[in-house]
Amino acid sequence: MAIDLTFNEQQRMIQETARSVFERMSSPAAVRRYETDAEEFPRELWRQMAELGWLGMTFPEAYDGLDCPITDQFALYEEIGRALAPTPHLETVALAGELVLRLGSEDQKRRLLPAIAAGETVLTCALMEPDGLYGPAGVALLAEKAGDGFSLTGEKVLVPYARSADLIVCPARTAGAAGAEDGVSLFLVDPKAAGVKLEPMPTMTGQRLSAVRLDGVRVARPDALGPIGGAWPALDDVIARAGVLLSALVAGAGERVLEISVGYAKDRVQFGEPIGKYQAVQYLCSDVAIHARNTRLLALQAAWRIESGTSFHREAALAKASASKAAAAMTYAAQEVHAGIGFMLDYDLQLYTRRAKHWEYSLGDQRHHLERVMAESEAHPRTGVAFFHG
């Protein structure tokens, strides 16, 4: 049987290296610092990740990448989640980088991908608008033809690391009714261009998020990314793919939340016994473990499907739906185990609990992905044994 859910040599090496790098460079103290530092993330860590080849990991060798499969990246993301490493990897590499790779002209790929791999440039993606919709319905910002190029007007919100980005990948509507897949285009927006206004958004999460206001921003035709009006299918694929990595991140964070909770339940004595002896507390701890493990299983399956070139939207949606639910459920259960001490900012658990809310919404919440699971199941029904072998 070829069923094997274990990492290979290379993936174990990435796992070990990432754990020791993040232990060194992304301590809880550093994580706290970069919630508010003038710099949105530690550049030294970013350089280290570039040196280790992690920024171009899945890019082709022709663009200075290592041509690794997504399951290698999966190993890295579990560690990013465990350490809460402050890094724009998801935005720069998994979202923007993948979009450039799939949709970019040869010139765009040559200009951007090696620079990303080298850690010389940071990109982000502006996927959310104020009405909070996911999918093509969430792309309403208007891009009108203006001379040889386009003029963009509207507002994107909750954009991660926007103030550090050299370019913002901005989905916009060049045609089509609200919610239509047709008419979605991508533009590379320079945040320093005239008409762009960045405002940090205060959120509960500790993530560095900004609003990006575009007011008649001119984008030249060569800075469109991919076909005008036809970018949705690739954007949909890339969001799903990044969602799988975000799910791996949530699973990795969950493993750490579990360690913290089990450790506390063993040490904390009340009524003369460690509280971990009480079944109510054992249930809460096992909830954390079950959510983390389930999310990991679903995400790993989705990653494998992407790697093996088969259809993956159903599996990716299952993974992110589970990750969104797990993010909330694991941190809730962990807070319950800790009670008073977990409420204190000095204690590390709160770092996970606050970020979990961001992960829950990011790249589609549970409802959005459950609806996608249903839609995919209707479009491609698989039953019984076929389900096990599909």
Added chain:
Amino acid sequence: MVDFCPDDTPQLQAWRGEVRAFLEEALPNGMRFDYDYDEDEERWAEYLAFWRKVGAKGWVALTWPKAYYGQDRSAIEKWILQEEFAAHDVPMYPVIGTAVSAAVLRHGTHEQRLRHLKGIAEVTVLWGEGYTEPGAGSDLASLTTRAHRDGDFWVLNGQKTLGTAAHHCQWMNVLARTDPDSKRHNGVSCFMVPLDTPGISMTPLHNMGGGRQNHTFFDNVRVPADCLLGDEGQAWSQIWFGQGGERLDNALPGPEPFSFRVQALMDDLLEYCRTTKRGGVPLSQDPVIRLQLAELMTGVELVKLQTFELFSNIKSRTRQADISQLYLKEFWPRQAQIAMEIVGPMAQVAGGRWARLEGRFQHFFLSSFGNHAGGTSQLKRMTFATRGLGLPR
């Protein structure tokens, strides 16, 4: 190396085809239903006749060594067989006790294997389980049925309960305390007891799923010394712990039959929602039902993946605490409950022209309260928390 693809080689595909062809041929018409607990005499006779055909093919003993009536086939071949059996709604009721074969293969003597395995393989001798007692359920180690040595015999006294279909069986696999001074897990032995031995009596217990379970009473029951299976006093580690901890079903890991049943019910439910209109609109277009269906599909997917994980762990010899049992035990009744909610008031109808899908949903719901077999989900949680997560006992 991450791989989620069951290895469908031409040989395995041919094997799947062989199993499927056999089932199309051997299953009586209309036996396409989840009758795990059905107690109708006529049906029982049909099930038994069917299972004897499976036995004649050598498929009950598929993975056993050739020296003991087996075919020495691989775990994946058994997996495929189980998948096809579940997909065809094969009733598992008559073969619940075949799990004893794992213990016989592992811990039985050569003579014991020769004597007992043939009947199990051919389904000519049925075995019941004699573990649970009125006072020892989840806390099985507190069992009080006792056995003492008397010359060449062992003498058993005590009571077992919840023995599924035990009244149909010829033998029972009985756990009894052989060291009267022992406490808990120590001093428990396993006996293979012929149920026609004087001193054994049974009274019926009828369950919600439509089946019969039994109290079994042992009153100075004398069995020959060679009825002891494994070492005296070692049953806990050799027989019981092995079954719960490593799933020694036929000495090879296999998926829980119910992991396929939850999938089969999911298929039925999706099809029902697609083809049934309420207020002129298919149920599958209702936004609330869509979320419920997708959430159930997530659970079914996880049952599958946890089985994969179990298989992968055994293959790679990693010892990772198993959450698959507890997840399935919790998911099964939840799925049943939500399915009833989606189908609506007509779901409670068990038969007649009003029944939806022949009453399948209400039957699945009733059967789901049998999820405690082999240990409650609460027990599995506690075991996972202590043995798996290292919390204090």
